[in-house]
Structures are given as structure tokens and as C-alpha cells.
Amino acid sequence: MKDFNHSVTHYFKQEAEQSIHYLSIDCVVFGFHEGRIRVLLLRWKGTSEWSLPGGFIRKAESVDAAAVRILRERTGLQQIFLQQFHIFGDAVRYNQEDTWQRIGLPVDLSKWSERTISLGYYALVEYAEVTPRPDLLTDACDWWSLEDLPNLLFDHNRIIAVALENLRRQLPYQPVSHLLPETFTMPELQRLYETILGRPLDARNFYKKVQASGILQRTDERRKGTPYKSPYLYRFDPGVYPEVVREGSLSFP
Template sequence: MIDYNHPAFQYYQNVSEQCIHYLSIDGVIFGFHQNQLKVLLLRWKGTDEWSLPGGFILKTESVDLAAQRIIKERTGLQTLYLQQFHVFGETVRYNQEETWAKINLPIQGINWSERTISIGYYALVEYAEVVPATDFLTEECRWWSLDAIPALLFDHNHIIEVALQSLRKNVGDQPISHLLPDTFTIPELQRLYETILGHSLDARNFYKKIMAQNNLERLAERRAGTPHKAPYLYRFKVAFSER
């Protein structure tokens, strides 16, 4: 029996009327903290099931604006770097009946398409600036390290892997300054590159290559509290960091 007064039914009915059918947005929000690359995930109400932040595209907005809106709602950030990286349009992306059963939503009677194509965006954000926020359907939003991500709903583990591959492929052209605080040391920057690429880098060669790009400015201050000689702090030049 359909409960037409159930909040979730009302929500999906509104989505059905106001949004574009067949299309959705899935966002992979990358942050860097304690030398680890992390992803922001949502836990669905009343379950132990996790997924990526996502949402639908209003009939009155563009795809890019929809992605900006969805990621802003989860992070609290007004300024975002987003990159569209893939369209997930397989005929069967996941077991729909099994997935809906896991999240206990009353979808019977809702006018919605059986198949949904998802446009993937990844965001590069400064971990400390994010204020994780849940949405109507979820009750927890928090960071997960890449090596600890659980089995996710839908095809979201696959989406994260494709996003990471895209970031790795284009890391030299991405403004990774968005993943760092305003000031940082060269070893901290190297660790970020190593985490993204998934392998270690030679410190001397890394320093030569990164300084040859002329994107960094060395400050007079040094990083205090380190076990060895305090390294200098650096920051990205404005022209690079705002690309």
C-alpha cells in the first residue's frame, strides 16, 4: 500500500515533477588531511548504507549549476573548483530493486524513470574549510580515507575509482592548491602528489620539477614543531591558485 503522506514519497514526487528525468549528478568531493586523500560520503537514514553526494537537475538550471548547488549543500563552501570527469550511462548500472530495498524508501507509485544516467563531477576542497551537511534522506556526512571506503550504494565505488583515475591523469593541470591550506611545506606538497598518484616520488627530483614550474612562493616563515630542521613554508602564486 502506498503511503502518499510519507515525506520521502512527497520528496520524490516533487523531484519527478521539477527535475529532468533520466539524468542525475554524482559528486566526488576530494579533501586532503593528515597526509591522506579523503572523500566525503553520506549515510542514509535508518541504515548503515553509504553513498556519494548527489542529486537531480532542475528543469530550470544548467548541468554545471546543478553540480555547484549539490556540492555547496554538502560542503557549505560558496566557492568551488569542480571538474566534470565522466558520464555513467551503462544500461544496467546496479541492481535497482536490491538497492532501493536497502534504503527503505517507498518508491511505489512514483513517476520516475527506470534508468538514470549520471554525470560525474569531482571537487577539490580544503578539508578544514568544509562543514559536512546531511540532506533530506541522510543522517550522517563525513570524510572517509580512500583506503577505508566501504561498499557503497548504487555504482558509487566505481564512480570514485573513475574520478581518481581522471585526477591522476590530469594532476599536472589541476589547481591542487584547492586541496591545501594557504601555506604548506614542500614535503607536505609532495605527500599530496604521492597520495593522488598512488606511489612515492624522489624528494630531490620532485623539488626540482615543482620549482621549475614557477608556481610557488617561498615565505620567510618555517614550519615549527617538526622533528628535523624546520622546513620553509610556501604558498601558491595567485595566478596559479585561481586557475
């Protein structure tokens, strides 16, 4: 634990020297698994307290590059497309003393960046393809279902709620392909849309709209193992899907 305190002190001292004060980045990484949206959280070392992966911006680093670096350093995730969604800029975002007590660290360590304005980024990733690993400040990096979130550190419950709201509004412009495996059935795609939007969609209308958009290629394979039906597997058409996302032309209002 003494070693841990030493490395944490070193970490924050380094950040205070190299980073822009008053400013931080928090990353909301969404995955989709077994019909549920999940979010990637870190558990602070020696505690049962969870937070989003976050960090600070180097003095001469672009903000978008900082978000990618922070996510990589704190979770091991690489080559993730992160997107800005909101600035959390209230003068008082959370109780600082209380928060640092919960993670068992002296609040002084955070004073160099007292009052942080946080820039929120989110990412959509395929659950099965990423292997998160914790960093020096944390001892676990796990997926949590949105329905079962614990009481997170800082204002991170709010940040996740705002991220989800933005994802819903921006859904026509989001490449949801990142949330699915290479091939999937039409009901699986519908379930993804329903989960993000938080409401059921009419299956026939969904099928018609998706077909009309041309974003999918049907493969010759079918999903085995269901007793009465074996639905076809589809994949996104790489020649069509990016354009449809750019135009935002597939939506379910």
C-alpha cells in the same frame, strides 16, 4: 519515521515534476588530510548505508549549475569548483530493487527516473575549511579515506574509482592548491602529489621541477616542532600558478 517517509515521498514527487528524467548528477568531493585522500559521503537516514551526494537536474537549469546546487543542498558545501569527469551510462548500472531495500524505501519512489544516466563531477576542497552537514534524506555527512570505503549504495564505489583515475590523468590541469592550507612545506606538497598519483616521487627531482615552474613563493616562516629540521613554509604564487594549471605544464610522468 512517518514524518521522514512523508518528506522523502514529497522530495521524490517534487523531483519527478521539476527535473529531467533519466538523468542524475553524482559529486565526488576529494579532501586531503594527514597524508590521505578522503571523499565526502552521506549516510541514508536510519540506515548504515552510504552514498555520494547526488541529485537531479531542473528542466531549465544548466548542468554545471545543477551540480553546484546539488552539492550545496545535500552537504552544505558552498562555492566549490566542480568539474565534469565521466558519464555513467550503462543500461543497467546497479540492482535497483536491492539498492532501495538497503535504504529502506519503496522502490516505487525511484521509478519516475528508472534507469538514470549519471553525470559525474568531482571537486578538490581543503579538508579543514569545509563543514559538511547532512540533508533531509541523510543523517550523517562524513569524510572517508579511500582505503577504507564501505560497500556504497548504487555504483558509487565505481564512480569514485573513475573519478580518482581522471584526477590522476588530469593532475597537471588541476588546481591542487584547493587541497592544501594557505601555507605548507615542500614535503607536504610532495606527499599530496604522491598520494594522488599513488606512487613515490624522487624528492630532489620533485623540488627541482616545482622550483623551476615558479608556482611557489617561499615565506619567511618555518614549520616548527620537528626535532632536527624546520622546513620553510611555501604558498602558491597567485600570479603564476593559475597559468601553469591552464597550460598543464607541471607534470610528473
